[in-house]
Amino acid sequence: MIDVLVAGGGPAGLSTAIAAALAGLEAVVVEPRPAPVDKACGEGLMPTGAAALAALGVRPAGHPLRGIRYLDPRGGAEAPFRAGPGLGVRRTTLHAALHARAAEVGVRVEAGRVEDVRQGPDSVRAAGMRARWLVAADGLHSPLRRRLGLELPAGGDRRYGLRRHYAVPPWSGFVEVHWAPRGEAYVTPVGGGLVGVAVLSAERHGYDGHLAGFPALLDRLAGAAPATPVRGAGPMRQRARARVAGRVLLVGDAAGYVDALTGEGVSLAVLSARALAGCLRAGRPEAYERAWRRLSRRHRALTGALLAARRHPASARLIVPAARRLPAVFAATVNALA
Numbered sequence: 001m002i003d004v005l006v007a008g009g010g011p012a013g014l015s016t017a018i019a020a021a022l023a024g025l026e027a028v029v030v031e032p033r034p035a036p037v038d039k040a041c042g043e044g045l046m047p048t049g050a051a052a053l054a055a056l057g058v059r060p061a062g063h064p065l066r067g068i069r070y071l072d073p074r075g076g077a078e079a080p081f082r083a084g085p086g087l088g089v090r091r092t093t094l095h096a097a098l099h100a101r102a103a104e105v106g107v108r109v110e111a112g113r114v115e116d117v118r119q120g121p122d123s124v125r126a127a128g129m130r131a132r133w134l135v136a137a138d139g140l141h142s143p144l145r146r147r148l149g150l151e152l153p154a155g156g157d158r159r160y161g162l163r164r165h166y167a168v169p170p171w172s173g174f175v176e177v178h179w180a181p182r183g184e185a186y187v188t189p190v191g192g193g194l195v196g197v198a199v200l201s202a203e204r205h206g207y208d209g210h211l212a213g214f215p216a217l218l219d220r221l222a223g224a225a226p227a228t229p230v231r232g233a234g235p236m237r238q239r240a241r242a243r244v245a246g247r248v249l250l251v252g253d254a255a256g257y258v259d260a261l262t263g264e265g266v267s268l269a270v271l272s273a274r275a276l277a278g279c280l281r282a283g284r285p286e287a288y289e290r291a292w293r294r295l296s297r298r299h300r301a302l303t304g305a306l307l308a309a310r311r312h313p314a315s316a317r318l319i320v321p322a323a324r325r326l327p328a329v330f331a332a333t334v335n336a337l338a
Contacts, residue, residue, distance in 0.1 A: 012252025049267025
């Protein structure tokens with residue numbers, strides 16, 4: 001019997017397996033796709049997320065991030081990170097680095113899917129294996145979350161994200177968040193000659209249609225060649241009744257997701273993975289629910305507040321001016337998350 005069976009070999013699943021292996025537990029990952037896997041992602045790691053990755057022995061190549069900058073047609077505001085740099089990193093580069101580190105620490109990755117799950121008093125059977133615990137890291141629209149009866153109605157606006165890269169040298173070391181009436185555009189430097197541009201909105205349009213709402217950003221990208229195809233994800237908001245159901249635990253996007261607006265998805269996944277492994281090593285899986293809520297509390301509160309403001313045009317127009325007029329508050333908020 002193995003210790004930890006992980007359903008899903010993305011960043012959350014591999015981080016969990018690596019953390020478990022470093023804690024002396026035998027971990028096996030089941031994933032149907034060969035690495036590296038690309039997907040729509042903002043690709044920015046907060047300083048705490050970058051530090052958590054480094055603690056796992058994962059140091060992918062990327063672009064250092066100095067902080068967050070909010071912009072609208074009237075100007076902007078920026079908040080440098082105080083705890084050191086974050087990291088802009090291509091999703092495929094991050095995935096490859098995690099996959100390599102997993103192999104180094106003895107994690108076995110099996111091709112396949114976890115579908116039927118049978119729980120007993122001291123083990124879980126799934127994918128033809130028996131394990132002490134099963135970790136569901138199967139993404140935003142987690143089939144295991146749904147099969148276990150842990151999924152709740154999402155509610156709120158159904159927001160979607162689209163991302164493409166451009167072959168252009170980064171013009172800033174900050175993650176830029178451009179605000180417009182119908183959505184946001186996120187610019188993340190991920191290499192010496194590459195930036196990722198993601199758009200988020202409750203409206204359904206093509207990528208170029210969304211980008212047309214950000215004329216200043218279009219000017220920046222003038223003449224830059226698209227380097228990757230457009231990838232999409234959504235709806236963003238997903239809710240889970242709990243993160244622990246017997247011997248099954250949820251991590252990453254499968255554990256519940258508010259929105260990509262504050263750009264903490266990967267950082268929160270890595271931090272939660274380390275907390276989960278620690279709970280299993282201590283023989284206290286039930287403690288993971290409280291740990292997850294503590295780690296995600298600020299993210300859920302701030303992202304929820306910004307989404308509430310975004311729903312009303314009058315208040316949405318005040319977000320960037322407020323950050324500009326109250327720079328200390330803006331910086332404190334960013335660094336509380338970072």
